[in-house]
Amino acid sequence: MGIREENRKYYREKILIAAKEVFTSKGYEHTTMEQIAEKAEIGLGTAYNYFKSKEELFILSMAENMADTTEINLEDIQYASGNAAEIVTDAIMKHLKKMNWVNKKIWKMAFPVILSSMKSDKMPIQEVLKADFKIMDKIRVLINQLKAEHLLPFDFDTPTAIDLIFGALFLQLSLYVYTEDSTFEQTCERIKADIRFVFNIK
CATH class of the missing domain: 1.10.10.60 (Homeodomain-like)
Structure with a gap:
C-alpha cells in the first residue's frame, strides 16, 4: 500500500x-x-x-458499527441449556441491541437510501452488506459448533437455516421501521419466534 x-x-x-x-x-x-x-x-x-453527504456518512458509520461482531463471542457461548434455538437467539440478540440507539425515524430514512444504493455507484453498498455477511458467518460457525456438541443433528441444513434467519431479520426489521406502533422489543420477540421455528422447537 x-x-x-x-x-x-x-x-x-x-x-x-x-x-x-x-x-x-x-x-x-x-x-x-x-x-x-x-x-x-x-x-x-x-x-x-x-x-458525499451526511446521509452517506451516517449509513456507512452505522454499517461499520453493525459489522463489529465482538458481541458474538463464540468462546463465551454456554451450551449447558442444550437448547440450540435459544443459544443462537441469545447470540443474535446481543448483537441487535447495538441497533437500538438509532431511532425508528432514522431507520426509515436509512432503508430507502441503502436500497437505492444497490442501483447506483453513489453509495458503496458492499460496506453495508459486509455487516450482514459478518453476522451470518458468525452464526454459521455457531451452528456448526452446536453440531459438534451434539445439540443439533449432523445433517442439519446449515445453509438453509442461515438463509431463513437472515430473511427473518430483514423482514422483522423492515416491519419495525415501517410499522408505526411496532416497538424494538416487540421486534426482538418476533425474531426470537422466527429463529425457534427455524430450529423446529415449539
Missing part, C-alpha cells in the same frame, strides 16, 4: 470514528458535516472529499 492510499485510509477511518461519536451524542438530526469535520480535526472540504 502506497503512502497516498495509507493517508486516504487513515482519514476515512478518522472521519467515520468522529461521525459515530457525533451521531451517537447529538442524534442524526442535530448533527452536521461541520461538526463531524471539527471532531475529526479536518477541514469541511476534506470531509466531503471522502463522503
Whole structure:
C-alpha cells in the first residue's frame, strides 16, 4: 500500500470514528458535516472529499458499527441449556441491541437510501452488506459448533437455516421501521419466534 492510499485510509477511518461519536451524542438530526469535520480535526472540504453527504456518512458509520461482531463471542457461548434455538437467539440478540440507539425515524430514512444504493455507484453498498455477511458467518460457525456438541443433528441444513434467519431479520426489521406502533422489543420477540421455528422447537 502506497503512502497516498495509507493517508486516504487513515482519514476515512478518522472521519467515520468522529461521525459515530457525533451521531451517537447529538442524534442524526442535530448533527452536521461541520461538526463531524471539527471532531475529526479536518477541514469541511476534506470531509466531503471522502463522503458525499451526511446521509452517506451516517449509513456507512452505522454499517461499520453493525459489522463489529465482538458481541458474538463464540468462546463465551454456554451450551449447558442444550437448547440450540435459544443459544443462537441469545447470540443474535446481543448483537441487535447495538441497533437500538438509532431511532425508528432514522431507520426509515436509512432503508430507502441503502436500497437505492444497490442501483447506483453513489453509495458503496458492499460496506453495508459486509455487516450482514459478518453476522451470518458468525452464526454459521455457531451452528456448526452446536453440531459438534451434539445439540443439533449432523445433517442439519446449515445453509438453509442461515438463509431463513437472515430473511427473518430483514423482514422483522423492515416491519419495525415501517410499522408505526411496532416497538424494538416487540421486534426482538418476533425474531426470537422466527429463529425457534427455524430450529423446529415449539
